[in-house]
Amino acid sequence: MSSIAVELPSIDVPSPPAWPLIGHLPELATQQLDWVARTQGRLGDVFAARAGPQRIVMLSHPDHVRHVLVERRDVYTKGGTFWSAVRSLIGLGLPTSEGQTWRSRRRMMNPEFRRTRVAQMGDAMARTLADQFATWPAQPAAFDVARGVSRAAMAVIVQTMFGTGLTPEQSDEVGDALSFSLDHMLHKVVTDALPAWLPVPGRRAHQRAVARIDAVLYDLIAQRRAEGPSDDLLSMLLEMRDTDGSGLDDEALRDETMSLFLAGYETTAASVSWGIARLAADPTLYAPLVEEVDGVLGDRAPTAADVPALQATTRFFFETLRLDGPVYWLPRTAAQDDVIDGFRIEEGTMVALMLDRIHRHPSAWVEPDRFDPDRFLPERHAGRSPTAWIPFGAGQRQCIGKGFAVMEGTFLLAMLVQRFRFELLDDTRLVPQIGLTRRPRYGVKVRVVPRR
Ligand code: HEM
Structure with missing residues (x-):
């Protein structure tokens, strides 16, 4: 812990007028990130909001x-109500x-995520995705791409992590339980600050959802144990040893x-689903992707070695992460008094980096609301603050x-563009659901037209 003593100036963090007790909950619940944007416009890059009893200092500058x-990473910890809500789902894994504990886990897990190791997973990833897309409707009918991409991404993580597969029913069961819990967790940030005896809607349902996900995960862990180690992440976790030779116990294994x-x-x-929504809403975005994917891949599957050549596709993914990234804020708790940008931050304050605002900050982005993947061309990206894009x-x-x-x-987008064209329907509704992550509330229901 840093012991730098900070002399607090007298500038309090500004805050818009709030309702008694509930604070800005009505505005946050109904206008969500639009309210944050408008308040930043009025009060500047540092302001405080109150979600019921929980005060949050929102930070919007790179x-x-x-x-x-x-610089002050030891002062801003993962303590406080937000992270305790996340712990109710994932326990004490690497993110929490x-x-x-974090240092030794991270040291053990880093090698598994090195570039060369990840590249080795490329073929399995592409095979899994191809199998998934083969089941997509051949008719140009309404189809929820968000659900399809979600199943595909879950299949990839289960394949690369557990070396196995899930049935579509298991996949939807886990997906729905997880979606429920992700939304519930934002409520927990508010409700955990209330007295424990108050009945809180959704608490039991959250516990049931966690139990449903646990059941599937424990099954997969048991299966890997029974079959013996293989070339997957779960085997890596089972075999992981710290410098003192100790491995992960069962609880740590479940949390990780x-x-x-x-x-x-x-x-x-979530990010690829938003990307497809962008493509369906603006067909002019297709051309550079189709040209690149047809030129680099033709009909074949991508490999890790293709990624550097799929630059337009990667830029498209990066721009999606800038405007529609699933992580729209990063909350921390101040473990001691501090000063940010001249404003007083008292010990115990919850601060949140508002990625949605930082990714649109005019100091770094021209026409910030415009979806323009070419912003990530090397010549346009050079000189931009390295902390202006932090998905x-x-x-x-x-x-x-x-x-x-x-x-x-990159694989997901390339393989989808290789196979399909997506068209909006008259009743397609693209509205964000702001829970623990940001994802499309009503899915992305579009017409899927096979290209080949
Ligand atoms: C588009 C996809 C992804 C996005 C936007 C994303 C975003 C993030 C962010 C913002 C953090 C930092 C959280 C913080 O500082 O509080 C994080 C941490 C983490 N992510 Fe991701 N992530 C993505 C994909 C993945 C994947 C594919 C994996 C694993 C297979 C993964 C595993 C982790 C882990 C374990 C941590 C915690 C790291 C630590 O605290 O040392 N993420 N992610």
Whole structure:
């Protein structure tokens, strides 16, 4: 823990007028990120909101990222109600642990996520995706692409992690349970700050949802144990040893598995679903992707070696992550008094880096609301603040699966464009669901037209 004493200035973080007790909950519930954007416009890059009893200082400038996640990373911890809500689902896995436990786990897991290791998973990933897309409707009928991509991304994580598959029913069961819990967890941030004796709607249903996911995960773990080690992530977790020779006990194994499962499929699925929604809404975005995919791949499956040549596809994925990324905020709790941008932050304050705002900050982005994948062309990206685009976080807690996710996102988009064209229907509704992650509330129901 940093022991730098900070003398607090007298500038309080501004906050818009709030309702008694409930604070800004009505605005947050109904206008969500639009309210955050409007409030930033009125009050600036640092302001406080109140979700019921929970005060949150929202930070919207790329420089705040460096302060919170890099320079003062020991001050801003994963304590507080948000992270305890996440722990109710994934326990103490890599994303939620801290201190020595986190350091030793991260050290053990890093080699499994190195570029060369991830590249070895490329063929299995492409095979799994091809199998999934083969089941997509051949008729140009209404189809929920978000559900299809979600199943496909879950199949990839289960295949690469457990070396096995799930039935479509198991996949939907886990997907629905997880979606429920992800939404419920945002409520928990508010309700956990209320007295424990108050009955909270959804608490039991959340526990049941966790139990349903656990049942599937424990099955898969038992299957891997019975079949012996293989070339997958679960075998790696089973064989992992710290410098003192100790491995993971059963509880740690469950938490780590659940963490990778949650972090590894919902995020990628949500971002690619938004990407397909963009393609369906604006057919002019297709041309560069089709040209690239047909030129680089033709009819064959992608391999890891193709990723550097699929640049337009990767740029498209990056732009999707900028505007529609599943992680739209990164909350932390101040473990001691601090000053951010001249504003007083008291010990115990919950602060949140608002990725949705940072990814549109005018200091780094021209016409920030425009979807333009070419912003990521090297000549246009050079000179931009390295903390203006942080869909995978920053600093030492940056996403361990970033390389895996970029390969998978690129594969998913390339293989979908290779096979289909997507068209909006008159009644397609594209509305974000802001839960623990941001995903399409009503799915992405489009007409799927096979290309070949
Ligand atoms: C588009 C896909 C993804 C996005 C947007 C994403 C985003 C993030 C972000 C923002 C963090 C940092 C959280 C924080 O600082 O509080 C994170 C951490 C993490 N991610 Fe991802 N992620 C993605 C895919 C994946 C995949 C595919 C895996 C694994 C297979 C994964 C595993 C993890 C883990 C284990 C952590 C915790 C790392 C640590 O604390 O040391 N993620 N991710």
